[in-house]
Amino acid sequence: MQVKHTDSDTDGEEFVFETQTSTVETSRSERLRDFYEEFIYKPGLVALDDSRTLIGGVILFVFILIALIGTRVYPAPVTNQVERSLKPFETMNAPLGSNPSGTDLLAQVIHATPSMLVLVTAGAVFSTFIAVFTGTVAGYKGGRTDRVITTISDIAMSIPGLPLVMVLAVTIKPENPAVVGILLTINYWSGLGRSIRSQVLTLREESYVEASRTMGVSTRRILTKDVIPNLMPYILVNFAFAARYCIFAGVGLYYLGVLPADLANWGLQLDSAYNDYSALVGSGSEYLVIVPMIPIALLSLSLVLLAQGLDRIFNPRVRTRLAGESESIEEDDDDVVHTGGV
Amino acid sequence: MRYYAERVARSVLTVWAAVTLTFGILRLMPGGPLVQLRGQLSRRNMSPEEIENQIAVYRERLNLVDAPIHEQYIAYLSNLLQGDFGQSLKEGEPVLQLIGEALPWTVFVMTVATILIFAIAIVWGALTAYKEGSTFDKVSSVAGVLLGSIPFYVFAFILLLFLAYQNKFFPASGRMTPLTDVELTVGFIIDVLHHAALPIASVVVVQAGLQMLSMRGNSIQVLGEDYVRVARLRGLSDRRISTRYVARNAILPMYTGFLTLIGFNIGNSVILEQVFTYRGIGYVMFDALEVQDYSVLMGVFLVFTIVLVVAVLIADLTYSWVDPRVKSGDASEAY
């Protein structure tokens, strides 16, 4: 469907300017509608039907609500704000209990959410963007550009991520969660970029891309209008996986104390519970470790569910069936496949 | 032959890039590492002279010299080539010695863990593929996803809580019972395995599910191939089809992943070994992070890179042995 726009200019010079704008306009609104159909309406239908996507989406939505509203309503964590070492559900002052320094655990969990979401988003956006950029350019341009980019991403891929981040974090000491997110994915993009490249190589041979190229459309335009939209599903799925990686690595590094953190941080919460308060040793304070584990597991679970759901959503066969589009025709196709033929 | 040369060249290039990175990081730090260290020392009530002496020691241990930057670089490279990774800032031990003492433990834990991961994933994934759509399959997929969405260190805490603290089935920390003699006796091996069990389990449980899902996907794909159908029509036994046809072709794409996962897991040992106070190479790095021991930090990072590079290289170079379709001439990518 994305091909149309590239043809619209070809009718040549004898047409007046208005005609051209009007074609462009219709095709733009058409494209908007297509976009709505392709990326919002139909995925929405499938998402509602697919319990995985639904659960994943709801969990993520709750986290966003906590970040936006929860932090405004619920007091921020400080030491000695409530009684020390409260058990969960003991008082309503600190529903999830408090640590031996009198910090409300729920306050820590809530106020850690915004920076964690920023970190995760920054990392996922950064790595996906770099991956899409390098992958499409390398795959599409080929030749020398391809060789240079491939060599660089090969190298990036063979350097272990977490140790690299640690070495960099110790020297840079980043405080802004967005910077941390980018740092975490400093070489994470390479694997995704590589697989996007090979997909672009396949797409490149598709006839409509070929057509655009022979018509002299610029590379940038072909990439943004023809190639990337076709890779969108794949990119979105990997976006979710990149986000999950950011949680794993981010919390892990905060836990190790590699990154500077304040009280509102799940990793730091784990660290102090396990290493400072020896919460697992059996003094009945296991909840200190368990409380921060819950948001970590839930957030990463929601991203895994979304990634799996997105995979289904953008799988055209599943979508057709659920969107109720010409169900019968689809079944015919099945049978044609069985009956073989050419 | 050209293929092998290219792969080796790429590996060397990667290690060189990592070396240059560590060199660059140390020199490009604001004011250099010595300024940071000087700051730490001055907080310890030391006289200016003592500080200067200590700084001189640090400079020595970090292999820093007063010379133009390119000469420093060349000196750094040649030191590394001779196996001189500098000395630990804290104790002054050679970095390589620290690493050499710790690395085998990490390699042991992660290799065992990765082998287990793949053994479990292959059997489990194949079973789910054969029973595609059954309750077993659905439960397995959900379990795989749930396990895969827990960070391994979170799972490590759960294991510690239930199996080391509440029930004292396994030790919570250490590589072996303190003061045992290191000798290859049955008792010693059991002791080592006993200590490694929880670290291994926390990696295995979390990663096996995801690997199972990919084995499942591969197997389902292979089961749909014409050659499996033709093999059935040819009257081959189910046993032969499931091993020689389905399993073989479904496992192949995972071979490279297996070796690289060992490499990555060794690189990710820092958090795991900190949680279990397991003195492997990751723990050495954690120690160095705590006190900003730059020479150890950079040394361990280089070793991690080399381990991963070697793992990938082995995968690349041996892939043509396991998959006849790949001749060394027209090899596909490792990733």
Added chain:
Amino acid sequence: MASTTVETREPDSEDPVVELRNASVTYDDGNSYVLDHVSMDVHRHEVIGVIGESGSGKSMLAESMLDSIPDPGVLRGQVRYNPSEGEPIDVLDLTTEELRQLRWEEISMVFQGAMSSFNPTMRVGKHFEETLSAHDADIDEGLAFARELLQDLYLEPDRVLNSYPHELSGGMQQRALIALSLVLEPELLVMDEPTAALDLLMQRSILRLLRELKEKYDLTMVFITHDLPLIAALADRLAIMYAFHPVEIGRTEEIVQNAAHPYTRALLNSTPNLDAPIEEMVPIPGSQPAPINVPDGCAYHPRCPLADEQCRSSKPDYVSVSDRHTSACYHWDDARDEIALNYSENLGDAARSGGDE
């Protein structure tokens, strides 16, 4: 002696190898037919070409002879196999083990896409060995026969047997697959579009080799294809499939020169041939029905220029047009006049004469 052998090679219409009676394949709990009540014989020592567009059910016809319909299809009706010696066998009544033995030992099959029929990680020779051992055949003897077959197919046995599939070209793989299908000396060889993935020259040469093999080993073959001119050169009889059953069956010359079904005639006219200039090649308008909405009456009526009320309401039975030539059309006689073949000079413009048969 030699002359008697030659005689026995002649197709014998009184001695069918496989008899299909009301064979049907359904999906969707019996609601949609992809093979619709087919009754048809395969004569011993003949080559029968089954021709149809994609989606006409011709592959189902092939699969039903080995009772190997892919899930979740269900095969009903009767499939009877008559060995050259011994009692007739009802294929659909066989146990799993009996069926396993029947396949490849008695009836074997070559699929389209030889490339995907070999295990990519196993040498070609191993495929022969495991097939022989799965059927308790003598491996050494069997391999010797395999070499002979490969040689008959103009392949170097040693090279082929020691190669991995990807090391052979498409044509070589296809020939190796044919040898593999014959290694247990089956009575009947069913081939489903065996040449579809190959280039024209390779198709012709494989066909020539098949003819040689047939002569040498007394084979009976069912050859499924969409390519009428290709098979016309090899087949003794042709069966034209439309909408999941054969609409016309007859001797090859008879069909090519004197087809008695409007679809067959249209199909002949849509095929490139040397007699007709390219402008006279006429594609058939419309498309083949899908299994869930096969038209009532004659399934071809929406596309047929001769269709009338009768065609729309009731399904035509097979009519014996001439010796061993049947057509499922009310207007088979008119069809010969109405629809001129573009490569035949004696059929000119014909006037519409109307009337039932």
